[in-house]
Amino acid sequence: MDYIDKYPDKLGKFGEFGGMFAPEILMPALNELIEAYEKHVCDERFMNELNQILKDYSGRPTPLYFAKRYSEFIGCKVYLKREDLNHGGAHKINNVMGQALLAKKMGKTKLVAETGAGQHGFATAIAGAYFGMPTKVFMGEVDIKRQAYNVYRMQLLGTEVVPVKSGSKTLKDAVNEGLRYWISNLQDTHYLMGSVVGPHPYPLIVRDFQRIIGKEIKEQIIKLENKLPNAIIACIGGGSNAIGAFYEFIDDDAIQLIGVEAAGKGKETNKHSIALGLGRRGVLHGAMQYLLQNEYGNIIETHSISAGLDYPGVGPEHCHLKELSRLKVGEANDNETLEAFKNLSQIEGIIPALESAHALAYLEKNRKDFSTLDIVIVNLSGSGSKDLSIVAEHVDFKIKPKNLLL
Amino acid sequence: MEKNRIIELFEKDQERKGKYFMPFLTAGDPTINQFKKLVKAIEPYSDILEIGIPFSDPIADGPTIQEANQRAFEAGINTKVALEAIKEIRKGTGKPIVILTYYNILIQGAETIEDALNMIFKKMKESGVDGIVIGDLPIEEAGLTLKACEKHDICLIFLIAPSTTNDRLEKILKVSRGFIYLISVMGVTGARENVAQITKNIIKKVKQKTKEILPVLVGFGISQPKHVRTIIEAGADGVIIGSAIINIIKKNLNDHEKMEADVIDFASSIKKAMKEAN
Numbered sequence: 001m002d003y004i005d006k007y008p009d010k011l012g013k014f015g016e017f018g019g020m021f022a023p024e025i026l027m028p029a030l031n032e033l034i035e036a037y038e039k040h041v042c043d044e045r046f047m048n049e050l051n052q053i054l055k056d057y058s059g060r061p062t063p064l065y066f067a068k069r070y071s072e073f074i075g076c077k078v079y080l081k082r083e084d085l086n087h088g089g090a091h092k093i094n095n096v097m098g099q100a101l102l103a104k105k106m107g108k109t110k111l112v113a114e115t116g117a118g119q120h121g122f123a124t125a126i127a128g129a130y131f132g133m134p135t136k137v138f139m140g141e142v143d144i145k146r147q148a149y150n151v152y153r154m155q156l157l158g159t160e161v162v163p164v165k166s167g168s169k170t171l172k173d174a175v176n177e178g179l180r181y182w183i184s185n186l187q188d189t190h191y192l193m194g195s196v197v198g199p200h201p202y203p204l205i206v207r208d209f210q211r212i213i214g215k216e217i218k219e220q221i222i223k224l225e226n227k228l229p230n231a232i233i234a235c236i237g238g239g240s241n242a243i244g245a246f247y248e249f250i251d252d253d254a255i256q257l258i259g260v261e262a263a264g265k266g267k268e269t270n271k272h273s274i275a276l277g278l279g280r281r282g283v284l285h286g287a288m289q290y291l292l293q294n295e296y297g298n299i300i301e302t303h304s305i306s307a308g309l310d311y312p313g314v315g316p317e318h319c320h321l322k323e324l325s326r327l328k329v330g331e332a333n334d335n336e337t338l339e340a341f342k343n344l345s346q347i348e349g350i351i352p353a354l355e356s357a358h359a360l361a362y363l364e365k366n367r368k369d370f371s372t373l374d375i376v377i378v379n380l381s382g383s384g385s386k387d388l389s390i391v392a393e394h395v396d397f398k399i400k401p402k403n404l405l406l
Numbered sequence: 407m408e409k410n411r412i413i414e415l416f417e418k419d420q421e422r423k424g425k426y427f428m429p430f431l432t433a434g435d436p437t438i439n440q441f442k443k444l445v446k447a448i449e450p451y452s453d454i455l456e457i458g459i460p461f462s463d464p465i466a467d468g469p470t471i472q473e474a475n476q477r478a479f480e481a482g483i484n485t486k487v488a489l490e491a492i493k494e495i496r497k498g499t500g501k502p503i504v505i506l507t508y509y510n511i512l513i514q515g516a517e518t519i520e521d522a523l524n525m526i527f528k529k530m531k532e533s534g535v536d537g538i539v540i541g542d543l544p545i546e547e548a549g550l551t552l553k554a555c556e557k558h559d560i561c562l563i564f565l566i567a568p569s570t571t572n573d574r575l576e577k578i579l580k581v582s583r584g585f586i587y588l589i590s591v592m593g594v595t596g597a598r599e600n601v602a603q604i605t606k607n608i609i610k611k612v613k614q615k616t617k618e619i620l621p622v623l624v625g626f627g628i629s630q631p632k633h634v635r636t637i638i639e640a641g642a643d644g645v646i647i648g649s650a651i652i653n654i655i656k657k658n659l660n661d662h663e664k665m666e667a668d669v670i671d672f673a674s675s676i677k678k679a680m681k682e683a684n
Contacts, residue, residue, distance in 0.1 A: 011546055011547075019546075019547055020544060020546055020547060021509055021542045021543060021544075021547055022542060022544060023465065023466040023541055023544075023565070023567075024544050024564070024565040024566060024567045024570060024578075024589070025466070025565075025567035025568075025569055025589055025592065025593075027544050027546075027570070027574065028567075028569040028570065028571055028574070029569070166469065166472050167463065167472075172463060173463075176463055176464075176465050179465045180465060180466075180594045183465075183466070183592065183593060183594055184592060184593040184594065186569065186592060281513075282510045282513065282514075283508075283509045283510040283513065283542065284463060284510065285463070285465070286542070291510075293510070295514065295515070296484040296485050296486070296511065296514060297461070297485075297510040297511045297512075297513065297514045298460075298461065298462035298479075298484075298511075299462045299463055
């Protein structure tokens with residue numbers, strides 16, 4: 001394929017997806033952001049400055065680790081891209097440090113963000129502290145209850161966590177409230193979008209800050225194996241870790257790119273987040289994308305055991321890559337994910353984030369697709385320490401500390 | 407095809423001597439029936455009726471309208487039910503009706519977006535709708551919608567914000583039909599205590615550009631007769647009031663008769679303030 005750097009077009013379109021479906025009041029701010037992107041992010045000096053921060057502060061490059069025992073378990077060569085070893089425990093740091101640096105250059109003094117699981121909120125809180133910018137994070141009340149640990153962490157870093165009571169009180173409503181806040185505070189505030197979603201130029205900016213994952217993978221795998229992988233697997237909620245891992249390989253047609261969505265309690269139930277696989281085209285949060293919606297165009301509530309994948313839409317570039325048949329869309333449900341979560345923990349001593357465990361679960365389910373010498377890279381987008389309370393509560397999960405006391 | 411009522415209204419008043427009141431109600435709030443009654447009650451005091459078709463994720467709306475949407479969804483509202491209600495309302499009024507909604511509501515039910523837009527605007531026209539405001543459709547994305555609106559003789563009404571730059575303003579004015587919906591504040595919808603200086607300035611700026619082309623109606627944050635006077639005196643051709651009316655609905659959810667009476671009192675106080683300002 002001849003794809004890289006061709007999309008989006010000037011209006012932010014990835015084929016028919018993406019765009020700027022935003023209230024008029026936001027348009028000048030989005031145009032200002034486009035200008036800042038062109039001026040700074042396309043400038044090598046800016047990227048050098050950012051890369052230095054990521055090296056010194058977050059420990060990049062993250063390892064590409066050959067998971068020997070897990071490979072034996074699966075039956076092919078499995079490499080894990082250890083984004084979980086970033087400062088903050090996830091790939092989110094790549095994006096927040098980039099956007100906060102950009103905001104600084106634009107003369108903005110405050111940050112506002114949305115968060116689902118709290119991972120992006122926590123990462124934004126880190127960036128806020130690092131750059132000395134007062135930070136507000138909007139978070140659904142349901143998620144605040146599910147992710148109390150991350151709420152404490154954000155507050156400890158000096159960020160104000162604002163509970164969202166509207167709608168389903170989860171991620172999509174946090175985006176709505178964050179955008180509403182931004183509309184009233186455009187002068188001094190940068191909206192720090194957490195994934196490759198939202199109106200142009202966010203899907204472009206966030207992708208470019210996450211590309212570092214794939215760039216490193218390419219260098220590392222050549223060094224380790226002297227060839228490119230057969231497949232790269234990543235989970236997709238909004239899709240920022242996936243686009244980051246995939247992007248450098250899009251033009252290498254032989255490499256399978258597999259995005260794994262959250263099948264929640266099952267495809268046949270209404271409790272899932274399979275936007276790419278089962279959604280219809282529509283507009284939410286400023287972009288044309290595949291959406292889980294009813295026949296009248298109202299967004300329906302989604303479900304996943306991992307709050308980070310619990311979102312009714314998906315980044316427009318993934319929609320486009322699916323249309324081009326370049327992206328293979330897979331899925332894993334809650335139970336399969338918990339199984340993979342346990343497997344990686346016990347076989348490799350690495351606790352994956354529930355989000356990333358979806359990618360592992362896909363591999364475990366589809367191991368027959370790969371032969372012994374095939375190289376498969378799984379983007380381990382985050383660490384699972386944040387998920388322990390959810391996992392421990394899960395009825396189907398057998399390991400519980402209290403069992404020791406029986 | 408009968409003439410578009412918005413165009414007709416402003417053609418009769420080329421010198422812009424009239425001052426126009428466009429109240430907003432959410433279709434189906436608090437119930438489908440009570441909504442129809444409220445429209446009937448407010449109709450005599452209004453010049454244009456604005457009706458919201460709720461969307462689940464209205465990013466330009468504040469908590470008041472979000473809650474109204476929620477009540478409407480619980481009452482069973484959807485696009486089909488809303489247009490049936492409007493068809494009935496149309497039988498009782500000759501005044502222009504404008505829909506406010508979000509883009510995703512309009513692109514349903516067909517393979518292509520063109521077909522979906524043509525289908526919905528045809529239905530709207532048949533239901534007696536004259537204009538539409540789309541909360542998340544800036545001019546950059548409006549190509550297909552403009553075409554479909556033109557085909558079905560519906561005015562696509564664009565929003566202008568205090569942040570709108572001059573070159574955007576020019577582009578918007580070039581394709582606007584009916585009137586301009588001027589957002590008076592940098593924020594979302596919702597009643598506010600005062601009219602800011604920025605509002606007066608932006609009205610003057612936009613009026614200078616639109617004088618002979620389009621009337622300018624001002625909305626967002628207007629809740630009291632004194633706001634209306636300030637805004638009309640700053641040169642606006644009319645006011646749009648939504649959240650303040652919805653607050654009356656919310657306050658009287660248990661007493662529908664009082665709800666109607668209070669809405670009428672409020673609407674007449676606004677109309678009176680407009681006459682005084684004239």
